Amino acid sequence: MALDDMRPIQERCSNCSFCKWIPFDKQQSLRFAVACPSIGYYSWNTNSARGRMQMGRALSAGDIGYTEKAVEIIHSCLSCGACDVSCKICRYNMEPLENNMELKADAVSKGHILPVQAEMMESLKAEKTLIRGAKKADRTAWAKGLGIKDLTKEHADVMFFAGCKYSYDEKLQPLAREAAKLLLDAGTDLGFLAEAEMCCSGRAWQMGFFGEFKAHAENNIALIKKAGVKTIVTPCSDCYHAFKRLYAQLGLDVEVLHIVEFVERLINEGKIKFTKSLDIKVTYHDPCHLGRQGEPYVPWSGKEKKIRNQIHTWDPPRPRYNGAYGIYDAPRNILKAIPGVELVEMERIKEYAWCCGAGGGCSETDKKLSEWTASERITEANTTGADVLVTACPWCKSNLSGACGEDGKSIEVADLLELVRKAM
Ligand code: SF4
Ligand code: SF4
The missing domain is CATH 3.40.50 (Rossmann fold)
Structure with missing residues (x-):
């Protein structure tokens, strides 16, 4: 796919803004109802998936060109996919995350990249890692x-x-x-x-x-x-x-x-056994790329077509990635198996979980957005009364730990494996 190929999808966007919020039936409070960190932080429509649809259409149609601001916005998407889940709640033929990604790819292919990204790619070439300074x-x-x-x-x-x-x-x-x-x-x-x-x-x-x-x-x-x-x-x-x-x-x-x-x-299989009770209350943060984006690849090839020149569809039907089959049960089952662990859930979990802020390389390319996103998660975790915020990704652990201590917000952030080891 390329940005031009996204045009039918961009033109189908109804500007409804569902992509900015977690699914309505999952909302428990206005405070934690936002799904998209990029619009949550910047409060600017173009930062949302809805705005990215409009920007993608305008760019591919040649109605606008790349500006410094447009490039910043394009790369201020955490690739977290929360928009994708919310949009697809009641739409079968939209792909907001794919559009976000094609926008980034189009910008990159035309040389519109951020200085930090250039350094990261240089590191990948020379040292085979995107972590700058690593050897x-x-x-x-x-x-x-x-x-x-x-x-x-x-x-x-x-x-x-x-x-x-x-x-x-x-x-x-x-x-x-x-x-x-x-x-x-x-x-x-x-x-x-x-x-x-x-x-x-x-x-x-x-x-x-x-x-x-x-x-x-x-x-x-x-x-x-x-x-x-x-x-x-x-x-x-x-x-x-x-x-x-x-x-x-x-x-x-x-x-x-x-x-x-x-x-x-x-x-x-009985190959890991627990012998100690931890006596703690925990809440679990679903990493975006393990949860909603952790669904297995389903091969597909086909084409888009219109029925009676009106209803868009794909022939054969495209696989539907909407987060439903991500990895949510395994980490929760492990927590439940550890003696003395009480699991309390946050408001935004599983396929509609809030991002930790490190996605899309934003922990390096857009530090303010990344830190704010992590800080929001710490606030949400604090409302559960949990002693420990558990996750299963080094990027999440690092970003969430980094947000502790600001504005008096704090919680112990642990990797699930640390708890497993402690209880053995
Ligand atoms: S991307 Fe989807 S949810 Fe967002 S405005 Fe467009 S149609 Fe609505
Ligand atoms: S992928 Fe995440 S940050 Fe990017 S537009 Fe969608 S919800 Fe917002």
Whole structure:
């Protein structure tokens, strides 16, 4: 697809603004009814999916050109997909997230990128990671001494993919070690790509750098196929989305599990047992790319057509991604299995969850939007009375932790695996 191909969808946008709010039947208060962080922060229609439809149509029709402001707005989308869920509640033929992404890709293809993005892409090229300042040579430091097999030298059934955030963030590295140890202790035949490992490049896709994403993904797919693994397990929700949805589209055909799914399986098989009670009240933050965007890829090819030159449809019908089949139960089932954990839910959860603020590369490209979005989530978590805000993604943990301490707002932010380890 390209931006021009989105025209029928853009013209079908009814300007109803449903995409700005969580589904009406899920709203419990006006305070936490907004779905889109970009319009929530900027209070400007063009920042919403509705505005992005209008901007996309005007750009592809040549009615407007790229301006500095337009480029800023295009890249101030967290790619969180909340708009997509709300729009599709009562529409079968709209794709707001796809339009947001094609807008970004069009801007990128014409050189309209932010200076920070240029630095991130330079890092991807030189050091195989989007994390600026990180060095490829340091990528495997977190795994030292663990005894995980090197898949470029020997076979293992399961590939562990820590991802860039866990690999390079010193505060998060111990968690990557714990995650791998958990799997090894449960008897998993575990390997990783070691020195050959590179960024999944999912964030490049999220920022609209489709060409760079594809090139890196194809290199990774070749490595994975050569290793002959049966399953990929990752503790990062962005990597999960990349492998499960984007790589599958490029021909990767192996089982992809987020670590919460694998841990739930190990608990059910009796390979992980809990011996301690934690006696805490927790609330759970659904990462966007594990939840609503964690639905598996469904192959499709077809074309758009009109019935009686009036009703738009796709022939054959397109797969409908609306967040319904994301990963919501596994993390909640794990929390319920841990002795002494009481789970209390926030108002915006599952497919209509609020983003942590790190999506779409915005934790680096639009820091104010990113920090505000995280701070809103901390406020929401505080209203539940929970002691701990639990999540299952290093980007969410890092961004949400960073928002604590401002305006007197605070809550302990933990990765679900930390609780699992503590209770064993
Ligand atoms: S994108 Fe969807 S929900 Fe938003 S204004 Fe258009 S039709 Fe309405
Ligand atoms: S993807 Fe998220 S930030 Fe972007 S327009 Fe949709 S709801 Fe707003």
